[in-house]
Amino acid sequence: MEKLAIEGGTPVRDTKLYYGHQYIDDADIQAVVDVLKSDYLTCGPKIGELEEKLCQVTGAKYAVVCSNGTAALHIACLAAGVGPGDEVITTPITFAASANCALYCGAKPVFADINEKTYNIDPKQVAEKITENTKAVVGVSYTGQSIEEEDLLELCHKHGALLIEDGAHVIGTKYKGKPNGSIADMTTLSFHPVKTVTSGEGGAVLTNREDLYQKLLLFRAHGITRDPALMSKEPDGGWYYEQVDLGYNYRMTDMQAALLISQLDKLPLFSARRKEIVAKYNAAFEKLPQIFVQQEIPESDTTRHLYILRIKPETLTTDRRGIFDALAGENIMCNVHYIPTYYFPYYQKLGYEKGLCPKAEKLYAEMLSLPLYYSMTDQDVEDVIHAVNKVIARYAK
Numbered sequence: 001m002e003k004l005a006i007e008g009g010t011p012v013r014d015t016k017l018y019y020g021h022q023y024i025d026d027a028d029i030q031a032v033v034d035v036l037k038s039d040y041l042t043c044g045p046k047i048g049e050l051e052e053k054l055c056q057v058t059g060a061k062y063a064v065v066c067s068n069g070t071a072a073l074h075i076a077c078l079a080a081g082v083g084p085g086d087e088v089i090t091t092p093i094t095f096a097a098s099a100n101c102a103l104y105c106g107a108k109p110v111f112a113d114i115n116e117k118t119y120n121i122d123p124k125q126v127a128e129k130i131t132e133n134t135k136a137v138v139g140v141s142y143t144g145q146s147i148e149e150e151d152l153l154e155l156c157h158k159h160g161a162l163l164i165e166d167g168a169h170v171i172g173t174k175y176k177g178k179p180n181g182s183i184a185d186m187t188t189l190s191f192h193p194v195k196t197v198t199s200g201e202g203g204a205v206l207t208n209r210e211d212l213y214q215k216l217l218l219f220r221a222h223g224i225t226r227d228p229a230l231m232s233k234e235p236d237g238g239w240y241y242e243q244v245d246l247g248y249n250y251r252m253t254d255m256q257a258a259l260l261i262s263q264l265d266k267l268p269l270f271s272a273r274r275k276e277i278v279a280k281y282n283a284a285f286e287k288l289p290q291i292f293v294q295q296e297i298p299e300s301d302t303t304r305h306l307y308i309l310r311i312k313p314e315t316l317t318t319d320r321r322g323i324f325d326a327l328a329g330e331n332i333m334c335n336v337h338y339i340p341t342y343y344f345p346y347y348q349k350l351g352y353e354k355g356l357c358p359k360a361e362k363l364y365a366e367m368l369s370l371p372l373y374y375s376m377t378d379q380d381v382e383d384v385i386h387a388v389n390k391v392i393a394r395y396a397k
């Protein structure tokens with residue numbers, strides 16, 4: 001503390017500000033309590049109601065809600081037919097689940113590099129990695145900015161692969177005026193508390209394809225069906241069901257579904273506030289020659305989930321670690337999203353080597369995530385901007 005006090009003087013804030021926080025109001029609480037007083041705690045009416053609402057919000061024809069965003073990626077890969085011997089292309093700048101879902105299916109994750117300005121997977125890099133073994137591309141709409149849907153869809157379909165959008169950050173975003181969720185072959189969502197809307201834990205897969213929808217339903221629930229059309233014979237009686245594939249128990253509870261239905265009512269508010277904060281950050285940081293501001297493709301009307309502060313190390317006397325620690329000294333508690341997936345020991349043991357995606361690695365070395373969430377006050381936002389200016393001035397060459 002003493003060292004920080006000498007270097008930084010009085011911190012910009014006397015309470016800590018974290019990079020994300022959920023926002024729960026009385027309507028959310030009441031919605032959960034109502035379920036607790038009802039007949040169904042799981043597999044009840046809230047599940048169908050939520051799936052309908054997700055279709056309304058995203059424009060997708062079908063929605064399958066499940067236990068979390070990782071389960072959503074897993075059943076999306078299974079529905080795409082991903083299996084042993086197949087390859088799944090994804091970005092290294094993501095949460096590990098975007099690649100782990102390929103491993104769950106016995107397939108091989110293949111990493112394609114990012115566009116250095118938007119930070120999303122670069123379709124040109126995907127084109128270089130795609131082969132006849134590629135079953136799916138998991139494109140992560142990183143920070144909430146849409147992937148280049150049209151280019152990726154065309155590329156995937158030319159090679160007989162499906163485009164799965166990992167949309168854990170993307171709810172509220174539109175691509176060419178259409179909500180993300182209605183564009184890729186499948187889009188997965190996560191409702192973890194740091195995401196834009198939350199159910200505590202939760203996820204969903206969205207699709208316009210009926211065949212994929214039927215598979216998703218099966219993989220979510222043990223591979224079990226009550227639909228006579230999918231059975232091997234006439235049902236023995238009213239109790240009868242069949243397990244026709246190997247699925248999982250990836251169900252969501254009605255408490256979670258009710259919470260999310262209530263949260264979705266606030267999505268327009270959440271989205272507007274996030275855009276407001278991003279605009280303030282961008283305006284402030286565009287003035288700093290030591291900072292690179294993330295670029296947007298014109299097609300994406302983005303509800304930003306993460307705000308990335310990217311330093312230009314050649315203009316500073318310290319590195320990302322120095323800036324991260326100095327901001328912590330000002331009580332601005334940042335995070336880093338993400339460590340390139342193949343840096344992890346598990347992936348290194350599988351044979352992935354550093355140097356695979358140079359642009360992603362450079363971004364990782366230069367970035368940190370600033371606080372960005374709905375309930376930040378204007379003063380909080382000013383504090384972050386003040387702290388960044390103070391810290392950058394201290395280390396500017």
Ligand SMILES: *Cc1c(COP(=O)(O)O)cnc(C)c1O
Nearest residue numbers: 068069070095097168190191192
């Ligand atoms: C949060 C997240 C996931 C996983 O979602 P969970 O609900 O935590 O399982 C997957 N991909 C990305 C990009 C995420 O941010």
